[in-house]
Amino acid sequence: MNRREFMTWAGAGLLATSLPVALAACSSSVTTNPTPSALPVPGVLPEDGAAMRPIASLTDLKPGIPFEGKIDGKPFAISGNPSKPESIVAVNPTCTHKGCITPWNAETKQFVCPCHGASFDDSGKVLKGPADKPLASYAVTVKDGKIFTKA
Numbered sequence: 001m002n003r004r005e006f007m008t009w010a011g012a013g014l015l016a017t018s019l020p021v022a023l024a025a026c027s028s029s030v031t032t033n034p035t036p037s038a039l040p041v042p043g044v045l046p047e048d049g050a051a052m053r054p055i056a057s058l059t060d061l062k063p064g065i066p067f068e069g070k071i072d073g074k075p076f077a078i079s080g081n082p083s084k085p086e087s088i089v090a091v092n093p094t095c096t097h098k099g100c101i102t103p104w105n106a107e108t109k110q111f112v113c114p115c116h117g118a119s120f121d122d123s124g125k126v127l128k129g130p131a132d133k134p135l136a137s138y139a140v141t142v143k144d145g146k147i148f149t150k151a
């Protein structure tokens, strides 16, 4: 094998091994915990024209326990009554005081910030300071048993 043949062969091998990594790095992602039911990925356009993506199924919602995950690296928590789709809300559980991630406390049924103690209800409303603004919310659409949002 001469130098030219070797370089061609090595270049093809490098492309073959790096292409999947490059494609994975460029793709957007929705991750959830726990894993939602299998979801189709239809292109849904709400009236404002922005693309919305499926992030959960109605069956993923449990009473009193927000369904949490990430979309494009941003955390979300979905709450509401699956039999009343209009009640479903999605918030970003990043505290509006100084930006700490605010986990759900199942006992108090609130998002409680571990940094300075602010708390929020499942719709993001401030229950206790020092935060003085509600959690950011995501637009939500429910269709065919699936919950869609945009980040």
Ligand code: FES
Binding pocket: 095, 096, 097, 098, 099, 100, 113, 114, 115, 116, 117, 118, 129, 130, 131
């Ligand atoms: S960062 Fe949440 S209360 Fe300060």
